[in-house]
Amino acid sequence: MRGNLLLAVDGLRTHFFTRAGVVKAVDDVSFKLNRGEVLGLVGESGSGKSITGYSIMGLVDPPGRIVGGSIRLSGRELVGLPQEAMRALRGNRVAMIFQDPMMTLNPVMRIDRQMTEAILAHADAGEAAARARARDALVAVGIPSPDERLAAYPHQFSGGMRQRVAIAIALLNRPDLIIADEPTTALDVTIQGQILYEMQKLTRDSGASLIWITHDLSVVAGLADRIAVMYAGRIVEQGSCADVLAAPAHPYTQGLLDSVPSRNPRGARLRQIPGMAPSLMALPEGCAFRDRCPRAGRACAIAPEMEAVGAAEAGRAVRCHHPLVPHTVEDA
Amino acid sequence: MSVYVVRRTLQALLVLFVMSVLVFAGVYAVGNPVDILINPMADQIEREQAIAALGLDKPLWEQYTTFIEGAVTGDLGRSFVHAAPALGLILERMPATLELASAAMLIAVLLGIPLGLWAGLKPHSFAGRSIMAGSILGFSLPTFWVGLMLIMVFSVMLGWLPSNGRGPTVELLGVPVSFLSLEGWRHLAMPATNLALFKLALLIRLTRAGTREALLQDYVKFARAKGLSNARVILVHVLRNILIPIVTVIGLEFGSVIAFAIVTESVFAWPGMGKLLIDSINLLDRPVIVAYLMVIVTIFIVINLLVDLLYSVLDPRVRLAEAKG
Incomplete structure (x- = not known):
């Protein structure tokens, strides 16, 4: 592995204690992220990818809470960190961008206040200095006439522009890690491309690591260094972006890839994964995917562990008894 | 504009x-x-x-x-009973009612918004549930009965507060007011509380509902993701958003408090416009009734205009020039 380790999530479990029962939204999730690396966290709705992001931010709301595992940022344990210490990290070392730019900015506050407050929450900068930094941040994300825009309200911006503002806010304190929760999903395709490009450029320039949460494999294809596929609260496959997309090892990943229309032959019926994502309150015994899996066998009644697949140096792992890529043969 | x-x-x-x-x-x-x-x-x-x-x-x-x-020309007729200009009679009584209504509204706002905020932030806590239970009482107990109970407890049994009238008034810019003297406060306390009760319950419920809704919004989560303190998230981001409906309701309710302070004024013998209206209706003093209703309608219109203006200050999305109707 290149670079040095920034984030190590190990055995993370975030459960929601609802009246109907315990929802294991994130159940034993582990991954590592190096500085400057981009991780694509892929999965269907309800697979736990967003909750994984919120867990890292310390923003899991009751009735949910982290019940186990560890999240280490630059070696510092975040699970169980006192509220004030966590607040000091949020927006400073770890920043987050949300899905719907129409909803993330406060509609009744001017952009300048929404930006400067993010600076002043973490540094003893003066109002004027904070404003200057806010202005520079708007320039960096490509917003024209930033001085006028600072005095504007969110409703005076288009969706794409609002997302740029949100990105500018996330980047204000030069965080080590940015968690982007489907930030392009709500945008037009043309704007999506621009925002993707912008994010790629900005994170590369600032050296920040990026976790890009999405349900859309085509989005991460050109962006991520590594991909982690989540299903029912667990990571089922991890590996480099190129490897996973070229030869998925988990039947679920294969299913996701087959569901992308452009990969299907013209005129052919779109392939889809049969069945529905299971309820997190009533997961099947063993492998959570086995009811929908074409390769499921008797062995699948026992929950599979994360095991290395493919060439040893590729660093790929999959949670499957019958992977599409053979398990790594350990050299004696 | x-x-x-x-x-x-x-x-x-x-x-x-x-x-x-x-x-x-x-x-x-x-x-x-x-x-x-x-x-x-x-x-x-x-x-x-x-x-x-x-x-x-x-x-x-x-x-x-x-x-x-x-x-x-500003002449709304002469009272049949008092043989004096009806408008003059009403304006003479207006300060008393305005003072009572303002005091009541102040109590409702100063208690209602914080309590509603609290109940909205901690809906499942004991305090949150108690506040909501209390607000149901505020809604459902009839004003006159609460007024009588207040008099019974604080005037008759405990003897702490006077049961009727305005007490001695002090001139403020030529207008007699009670709130500048301790004795005046003692007279004002019970009727104002009585009148405030319903509005208090209303504001608690409104603030709580608004808070609960605002807390689910992405902008609150985003504000927290910026690393803002809880106090700032709630007092700036949440409160500014829920203030919009609250201000509207406060405005409308202030009008109705002025217009319908009648019950409270009757129970506490408060010498305000409401009592004048009741007396006038009993005597069929037509000019006074008509003049009173015209004054109240004017007050409602002015308050509504002020609320609309305030609205545009609070919510940048509202543009007065575009407002129709």
Whole structure:
């Protein structure tokens, strides 16, 4: 592995204690992220990818809470960190961008206040200095006439522009890690491309690591260094972006890839994964995917562990008894 | 902006005109004041003289034109009973009602918003549940009964507070007010609390609902993701958003508190406009009733205008120039 380790999530479990029962939204999730690396966290709705992001931010709301595992940022344990210490990290070392730019900015506050407050929450900068930094941040994300825009309200911006503002806010304190929760999903395709490009450029320039949460494999294809596929609260496959997309090892990943229309032959019926994502309150015994899996066998009644697949140096792992890529043969 | 104000003023005049017709016709239908006002022993000639003196011998439309002609110059007629200008009688009583209404609204706002915020932030806590249970009482207990209970407990049993009247008043810019003296406060406390109770319950519920809804919004999560303190997230991001509906309701309710302080004023013998209205209705003092309703409608119109202006300050998405209707 290149670079040095920034984030190590190990055995993370975030459960929601609802009246109907315990929802294991994130159940034993582990991954590592190096500085400057981009991780694509892929999965269907309800697979736990967003909750994984919120867990890292310390923003899991009751009735949910982290019940186990560890999240280490630059070696510092975040699970169980006192509220004030966590607040000091949020927006400073770890920043987050949300899905719907129409909803993330406060509609009744001017952009300048929404930006400067993010600076002043973490540094003893003066109002004027904070404003200057806010202005520079708007320039960096490509917003024209930033001085006028600072005095504007969110409703005076288009969706794409609002997302740029949100990105500018996330980047204000030069965080080590940015968690982007489907930030392009709500945008037009043309704007999506621009925002993707912008994010790629900005994170590369600032050296920040990026976790890009999405349900859309085509989005991460050109962006991520590594991909982690989540299903029912667990990571089922991890590996480099190129490897996973070229030869998925988990039947679920294969299913996701087959569901992308452009990969299907013209005129052919779109392939889809049969069945529905299971309820997190009533997961099947063993492998959570086995009811929908074409390769499921008797062995699948026992929950599979994360095991290395493919060439040893590729660093790929999959949670499957019958992977599409053979398990790594350990050299004696 | 100025176009907006002009249009609103024209609308207001229209509303006042329509209201005056309705009120005039309504009061005419209620009963004949002559039966009450004139000595039953009077003979037919005296009777007719009195009727002519009050202008009641003319047909309704003529009485109405006379009223409108006067109203344009600010004369809303003379009270049959007090033989004084009706408007003067009302304005004389207005400070007492305004003071009572303001005190009540202040209590409702100062307690209602924090309590509602608390209940919204911790809906499942004991305090949150207690606040909501209390607000149901505030809604459902009849005002007059609560007033009587207050008098019974604090005046009769404990003897702490006076049960009626305004107490000594102090002149403030030529207007008599109670709130500048301790004795005045003692007189004001119970009626204001009584009048505030319903509005308090309303504000608690409104604030709580708004808070709970706002907390689910992405902008709150984003504000927290920026690393803002909880206090800032709640007092700036949440409160500014929920203030918009709250200000509207406070405005409208302030109007209704002024207009319908009648019950509380009657229970506590508060010398305000409401008590004057009740007395006037009992005596069928038509000019006073009509003038009172015109004044109240004007107050409502002015408050609504102020709320709309305030609205545009609070919510940048509202542009007054574009507002229609």
